[in-house]
Each structure stands twice: as structure tokens, then as C-alpha cells.
Amino acid sequence: MIVVILLLASIAFQWAKHRAISLVGGTRGIRNLHSLPAYYGMYVALWCALPALAVLGVWHLFGDRVVIGMVLAQMPLAFQNLPADQAGLLLNDLRNVVAGAIPMDTVRPEIVAAAHHWQQLNAQSAVAGGLLALSVAIIVGVLALRTVRSDLRARNRVEKMAEWALLASSGIAVLTTVGILASVLYEAIHFFHFVSPIDFLFGTTWSPQMAMRDDQVGSSGAFGAVPLFAGTLLIALIALVVSVPVGLFSAIFLAEYAVRSVRTVIKPLLEILAGIPTVVYGFFAALTVGPLLRDFGVSVGLTVASESALSAGLVMGVMIIPFISSIADDMITAVPQSLRDGAYALGATRSETIRNVVLPAALPGIVGGVLLAASRAIGETMIVVMAAGLSANLTANPFQAVTTVTVQIATLLVGDSEFDSPKTLAAFALGLVLFFATLVLNVIALKVVRKYREQYD
Amino acid sequence: MTIEKHQHVVNISRGLVFNEGDQSLPGEAIETKTVGQVTVDSPVISARHVNVHYGEKQAIKDVSIDVAKNAVIAFIGPSGCGKSTFLRCLNRMNDTIANAKVSGSIRLDGSDIYDRSQDIVQLRARVGMVFQKPNPFPKSIYENVAYGPKIHGLAGNRADLDEIVQLSLRKAGLWEEVKDRLDNPGTGLSGGQQQRLCIARAIAVDPEVILMDEPCSALDPIATAKVEDLIDELRENYAIVIVTHNMQQAARVSQRTAYFHLGDLIEVGPTEQIFTNPRHRLTEDYITGRFG
Numbered sequence: 001m002i003v004v005i006l007l008l009a010s011i012a013f014q015w016a017k018h019r020a021i022s023l024v025g026g027t028r029g030i031r032n033l034h035s036l037p038a039y040y041g042m043y044v045a046l047w048c049a050l051p052a053l054a055v056l057g058v059w060h061l062f063g064d065r066v067v068i069g070m071v072l073a074q075m076p077l078a079f080q081n082l083p084a085d086q087a088g089l090l091l092n093d094l095r096n097v098v099a100g101a102i103p104m105d106t107v108r109p110e111i112v113a114a115a116h117h118w119q120q121l122n123a124q125s126a127v128a129g130g131l132l133a134l135s136v137a138i139i140v141g142v143l144a145l146r147t148v149r150s151d152l153r154a155r156n157r158v159e160k161m162a163e164w165a166l167l168a169s170s171g172i173a174v175l176t177t178v179g180i181l182a183s184v185l186y187e188a189i190h191f192f193h194f195v196s197p198i199d200f201l202f203g204t205t206w207s208p209q210m211a212m213r214d215d216q217v218g219s220s221g222a223f224g225a226v227p228l229f230a231g232t233l234l235i236a237l238i239a240l241v242v243s244v245p246v247g248l249f250s251a252i253f254l255a256e257y258a259v260r261s262v263r264t265v266i267k268p269l270l271e272i273l274a275g276i277p278t279v280v281y282g283f284f285a286a287l288t289v290g291p292l293l294r295d296f297g298v299s300v301g302l303t304v305a306s307e308s309a310l311s312a313g314l315v316m317g318v319m320i321i322p323f324i325s326s327i328a329d330d331m332i333t334a335v336p337q338s339l340r341d342g343a344y345a346l347g348a349t350r351s352e353t354i355r356n357v358v359l360p361a362a363l364p365g366i367v368g369g370v371l372l373a374a375s376r377a378i379g380e381t382m383i384v385v386m387a388a389g390l391s392a393n394l395t396a397n398p399f400q401a402v403t404t405v406t407v408q409i410a411t412l413l414v415g416d417s418e419f420d421s422p423k424t425l426a427a428f429a430l431g432l433v434l435f436f437a438t439l440v441l442n443v444i445a446l447k448v449v450r451k452y453r454e455q456y457d
Numbered sequence: 458m459t460i461e462k463h464q465h466v467v468n469i470s471r472g473l474v475f476n477e478g479d480q481s482l483p484g485e486a487i488e489t490k491t492v493g494q495v496t497v498d499s500p501v502i503s504a505r506h507v508n509v510h511y512g513e514k515q516a517i518k519d520v521s522i523d524v525a526k527n528a529v530i531a532f533i534g535p536s537g538c539g540k541s542t543f544l545r546c547l548n549r550m551n552d553t554i555a556n557a558k559v560s561g562s563i564r565l566d567g568s569d570i571y572d573r574s575q576d577i578v579q580l581r582a583r584v585g586m587v588f589q590k591p592n593p594f595p596k597s598i599y600e601n602v603a604y605g606p607k608i609h610g611l612a613g614n615r616a617d618l619d620e621i622v623q624l625s626l627r628k629a630g631l632w633e634e635v636k637d638r639l640d641n642p643g644t645g646l647s648g649g650q651q652q653r654l655c656i657a658r659a660i661a662v663d664p665e666v667i668l669m670d671e672p673c674s675a676l677d678p679i680a681t682a683k684v685e686d687l688i689d690e691l692r693e694n695y696a697i698v699i700v701t702h703n704m705q706q707a708a709r710v711s712q713r714t715a716y717f718h719l720g721d722l723i724e725v726g727p728t729e730q731i732f733t734n735p736r737h738r739l740t741e742d743y744i745t746g747r748f749g
Contacts, residue, residue, distance in 0.1 A: 338592035342655070344553060345588070346605040346662060347581035356604065361595045 001130045005137050009049035012141045016044035016148055024150050035155035043154040046161055048141030052133045059129035067121045075114050187428035194422035195223045200429060206392035208423045223426050227394040231402035236377040238313025238398060239320060244370055247324030255332035256354055274322040278382040285315035285387035307389035310398040316383050320373040327369030331362040364448045371445035375438040381406040405430050492737045493726040497525040501665055501696045502547060507561035509542055516542045520722040522715055529688060529697040531711035533704060538717040540700045544668050548584035549577055582609050585659035589671040591651035593643035598635050601643040601654055602626060605662035621661055629657035630687050649680020669699040685710050708732050716740045
């Protein structure tokens with residue numbers, strides 16, 4: 001159906017274009033047209049296609065509901081006055097029969113009849129919707145074609161529509177964010193019916209296992225998220241301690257010291273780091289770095305758990321090096337040569353110039369990059385799951401196992417879960433906190449970067 | 458530089474040129490040996506037989522010239538004539554340009570600045586530079602001026618540093634305008650103020666020579682007049698080399714003038730003589746506006 005409408009639109013395009021040309025007496029008169037002929041074509045084609053597509057869309061959205069209503073209305077009375085949950089079951093059965101997932105001969109005759117009725121209605125609905133859309137396309141298209149005159153401001157109108165299309169695309173991204181936030185917020189509020197926000201934000205014990213049935217032996221469930229926040233911060237901090245110096249120094253080397261041939265080799269190699277899947281980093285951390293640290297700990301007399309915050313943090317630090325080095329490199333390269341010349345002309349050495357002039361000028365941009373890397377580190381899950389363990393210890397000791405917000409969200413939602421237990425809903429509350437934390441970091445990063453633009457000039 | 462001009466360069470080096478600007482016959486030889494007095498008594502800088510190559514291209518051809526103490530010398534000439542390149546040789550700023558090769562000798566108070574033993578940091582402390590576009594660091598006004606003395610360890614304590622900053626800003630004629638806002642960023646000043654800040658920054662390290670590469674080309678006439686007055690005052694303490702496209706400016710601020718043409722130093726002489734009675738035809742053509 002959509003193909004047919006698009007075909008119609010393209011016919012309308014050609015038609016309107018020719019009509020526009022013939023209106024002014026052939027190609028010679030084009031300058032008497034307000035817009036180029038293609039704009040007239042586009043104008044009519046859009047009028048032809050868009051309303052028809054809209055009709056089709058609306059039909060698909062609501063047609064199904066109307067059909068269901070009609071099917072139910074035709075069924076015996078006994079089926080119409082069922083309680084809500086049984087009605088839902090019935091509807092599911094019906095749907096499956098219609099889709100062919102359940103053979104017709106295994107269900108009750110009433111249902112078979114209803115299913116036939118449904119199929120019939122579906123076919124009718126598809127035909128009716130198609131015909132309606134087609135007629136809308138033709139009628140509106142012809143009306144639009146009749147408005148084509150030499151002084152029709154077709155270009156302006158088409159461009160206006162393009163503007164709307166652009167707005168709509170940016171709207172999709174924003175709406176998605178709003179939608180995610182709303183769903184998380186909704187479930188989180190639900191969670192806070194069970195656990196008070198104060199207990200959640202300031203409690204120091206995290207043990208989300210709940211007794212699912214009354215006779216089950218289980219802990220009462222404690223939802224103090226402080227150990228998770230602490231674990232997240234600890235790992236992110238270790239990651240930053242690793243990645244900021246390494247990333248920054250490699251950026252300085254690449255931007256200021258490396259000759260071009262070295263730079264063209266090293267830069268892509270560094271950026272490959274960003275392309276490694278986090279799962280791979282995860283097992284690298286769990287299987288290589290973790291045991292290595294434990295053995296090293298034994299040799300110097302320290303107790304290092306084989307799943308430790310340190311191994312996860314170190315590997316995560318390596319993972320975010322390219323974020324920092326790449327942004328810092330761009331920022332350092334963007335510092336104007338005239339500033340460097342000014343410092344050199346005063347007798348500054350290369351390192352003095354970099355330390356005192358180039359880095360301060362690039363600093364806000366670099367900070368922006370670091371904050372972006374930090375929000376990435378806070379949101380990282382896979383490495384921590386594999387390398388830092390699941391136990392919610394409240395500790396500042398990097399040699400112990402800790403867990404993070406994202407890991408707990410993952411474990412809480414994996415497997416069978418019911419959506420009215422605080423255990424599951426806690427994931428949404430954690431997600432909400434995480435969302436705000438990274439949002440704040442991103443806002444700060446953006447602010448800093450924006451300030452940077454005003455720096456020199 | 459276009460290919461056409463490049464060929465022109467080759468012609469000159471053979472001593473043969475047909476210049477579009479004058480009405481002489483094609484093929485007439487034009488002497489490119491420097492006319493006028495290149496030496497002075499007790500020069501602070503003396504350059505001899507300097508050649509600069511950018512890769513294959515020769516930008517400076519066998520230039521010899523002295524820079525006198527307590528005087529302003531102006532380098533004039535059409536675009537691409539090598540005057541900025543030569544200026545940048547005097548404090549080895551060309552070192553930062555890959556594939557630039559300098560030969561010949563440039564002596565600062567008798568010692569060769571391209572000698573192996575010459576430390577580039579010390580050289581640039583003695584030969585300061587002001588650029589075409591004001592380039593204050595994105596730091597406070599105070600920090601801009603204090604930067605040079607800091608890296609060279611010229612000030613023992615904060616009080617000394619304060620004094621150097623104040624003195625330099627006074628010499629640059631900027632003190633009265635900025636004394637109440639030394640902590641504001643230098644980039645917030647107007648273009649003319651920024652350029653005077655850059656001059657203050659250069660004189661804060663107490664150099665012997667100040668190189669100025671078209672210091673007024675980004676400034677309006679009022680700011681230009683201020684900078685020109687400043688140059689005249691600075692002459693008391695420093696030797697100044699200024700590259701300019703503005704011939705009135707050269708006439709106003711300098712005592713000696715050197716005319717460069719396509720990498721050759723054509724004529725050197727007292728500014729008054731160059732502008733009133735040039736001895737080389739190329740100089741005369743340029744001064745009278747026949748080309749350039």
C-alpha cells in the first residue's frame with residue numbers, strides 16, 4: 001500500500017512539474033515561475049503522499065481495536081461478561097488462533113467462529129483502509145495540482161515542510177529521552193512506596209533478596225544504596241586515575257612532539273581501544289588482570305581478592321584512554337599556533353610552552369573530555385560484572401570486591417522477576433539515580449566546553 | 458606564491474628580469490646587488506650572506522645587513538619578498554618551521570646565533586618579537602607580562618615581579634589603562650591594547666632587540682598611532698626591526714629603511730633618502746606605487 005502511495009506521489013511529481021512548465025509556455029518561460037519546476041512537483045507529491053500515509057497510519061493504530069470490539073460484540077453473551085483477567089486470556093487465545101499458532105481443531109467452536117469472524121474483519125479492514133488512503137492521496141493530490149500557478153510560492157512551502165521534517169527528527173531523540181526518563185521515574189516512584197527514599201539513598205546495607213512467598217526463608221531485603229554508590233565511585237576513580245594521565249600525556253605527545261608519520265600510526269591504534277567490546281575487556285580483567293593482581297598481592301603480603309575493584313578499575317581505565325586522548329588531542333591541536341609563537345618568542349622552551357600556554361588554553365576542553373569519560377566509566381557494566389564481583393561491600397579498599405549501580409541493575413532484572421516486588425523495582429530507582437548522575441556530569445562537561453569557545457579571540 | 462612569480466624569482470637570480478611594472482624593454486638586466494650602506498658603526502646584529510630555503514624554494518638570497526643600536530630599521534617590500542622570513546631568522550623563529558634551511562652568518566653582539574653553542578632560549582630572551590596579530594595568552598594581563606620574567610627567573614620575589622610588570626606596562630603605554638584590572642584576561646582588551654600588551658610582554662624580559670612583524674596591520678588608525686609613538690619611545694633603549702606594508706609608517710617611525718624584492722635585499726639607506734631619493738629603480742618603482 002505504501003509503495004502504491006509513493007508511486008502515486010512520484011506520478012504527481014512529474015505531472016505537477018510538467019504542468020508548471022506548460023503554464024508558462026515551455027522551458028523558456030521558467031523564469032516567470034516563482035520557483036523551479038521541481039519544487040512544484042515536490043509540493044504536489046508531498047501533498048499527495050503525506051495525508052494518505054497519515055490516514056494509513058491512523059487506520060493501523062486504531063483499526064485493530066475496532067476489529068476486536070466488533071469480534072467481541074458478535075460472541076455469545078457468556079464470553080462478553082467475563083472478569084478482566086479471563087477476558088485477557090480469551091483475547092490472547094483468539095489472537096493465537098488467528099495467527100495460526102494454535103490449530104483450529106483444538107479450541108472451542110465459539111472461539112473458532114470468533115476467529116473466522118476476526119480474520120474476515122481484518123481482511124475487510126485492510127481493504128477499506130487501503131482504499132481510503134488511496135482516495136485521500138488522489139483527492140488531495142488533484143486539489144494540490146489545481147493550485148499550481150506561476151505565482152505559487154512552491155519553493156518556500158517545500159522548504160517549510162523540510163524544516164518540519166528536520167524538527168521532527170530531532171524531536172524523536174528528545175522524546176525518546178523523555179520517554180525513558182518517564183518510565184524509569186514511574187517505576188522508581190512505585191519502588192519508593194515500598195522503601196523510603198531516605199533509606200534508599202542513605203542506607204548502608206544492600207541485600208535485595210526478598211522472600212517471595214510467606215513460607216520461604218529469605219532475608220527481609222535491605223535497600224540501602226550507599227555501598228553501590230561507593231563502589232561505583234571507587235571504580236570510576238581508579239579508572240580516571242589510570243586514564244587521565246595516560247590519555248593526557250599521549251595526547252600531548254601526539255599533538256606536540258610526534259612527527260607526522262608516528263602520529264598517523266599511533267592515533268588510529270589508540271582509537272582501536274575504543275572499538276574493543278566491553279565484554280572482551282571484562283574477561284581480560286577477570287581472567288588476566290585479576291589473578292595477576294592477586295598473585296602480586298600475595299608476593300608483597302597484601303590480601304587482594306581475585307575479584308577486586310582494582311582490576312576492574314584498571315581495565316576500565318584502559319578502556320576510556322582513547323576518549324580522553326582523542327578529545328585532548330583535538331583541543332591541543334586547536335590552540336592557535338600564534339600563542340605558541342608568542343611563547344617561543346619570549347624564550348620559552350617547548351615544555352614550558354606546553355605547560356604554561358598550550359595546556360591552560362586547552363584545559364577547559366580537556367576537562368570536558370575527562371567528564372565525558374567519567375560518565376562513561378560510571379555507566380560501564382560489563383567489566384565490573386566480570387571483574388569486580390557482586391558483593392555490596394562498603395569499603396574504600398580497592399583490593400576488595402565491590403559492586404556498582406549498573407551491575408546491580410543488571411542482576412536485579414535478569415531472570416524471572418515480578419514487577420510488584422521492591423527487588424525488581426529497585427533497579428529503576430538505581431537507574432534514576434544513575435541517570436541523574438551522568439546527566440549532571442554531561443551538563444557540566446557541556447558547560448565547560450562551551451566556556452572554552454570564548455577563551456581565546 | 459604562484460608559479461609565475463616563482464619563475465620571476467629564477468630570472469632575478471640570473472640577473473635578468475623583465476618587470477611588468479616598468480616600461481623598460483624585455484630582457485634588460487636589473488642589478489640585484491644591494492645598493493647603499495649595509496653596515497653601521499657598532500651594530501647589535503650583523504647578518505652576512507644569509508640564504509633561506511623552504512625546501513626547494515629560495516626565499517632569501519645572499520642578504521647582508523646590520524641593525525644599529527637605539528634605532529629603528531624598517532623592512533619594506535611587496536608581499537612575498539622575504540622580509541618577514543628574514544625577520545624571523547633574527548631570533549630563529551624559523552626553527553619551528555620544518556624544511557626551512559638557513560645559511561650564512563647572523564651575529565648578535567659578535568657571536569653567531571646559528572652556532573651550535575647558541576642556546577635558543579637565551580637568544581630569544583635577547584631578541585624579542587611582536588607579531589602581526591595580537592596574540593596575548595589566555596591569562597590575566599598581569600600573567601601575560603610576568604610570564605617571560607618568570608621563565609627566565611628574572612624576578613627574585615613577588616615584589617620584583619610586580620615592579621617589572623608595572624615598568625613594562627608603563628613603557629608600553631598601557632599602565633594607565635589597565636592598572637585597575639590587572640587580573641582581567643588579556644584577551645578581553647581591545648586590539649590596540651592587546652598589541653601594546655604583547656609589546657609589554659616582549660620588553661618585560663629586557664631584550665636588546667625587538668622584532669616587529671607588521672605590528673599595526675590588524676589595528677585601526679588611532680591604535681596604530683599609539684603603537685607608532687610607542688616604537689619611537691622604545692628606540693631609546695632598544696634596537697627595533699619593523700616589517701611593514703605601510704610606507705608612511707616606515708617613513709614615520711624608522712631611521713633606516715631596507716627594501717626587499719623577491720628575496721633580494723635591493724637597497725638600504727637612511728629612511729629620508731630612500732623615500733625622497735631612492736638610488737635603485739626597483740625601490741623607486743615600489744615607493745612611487747608603480748607596483749607592489
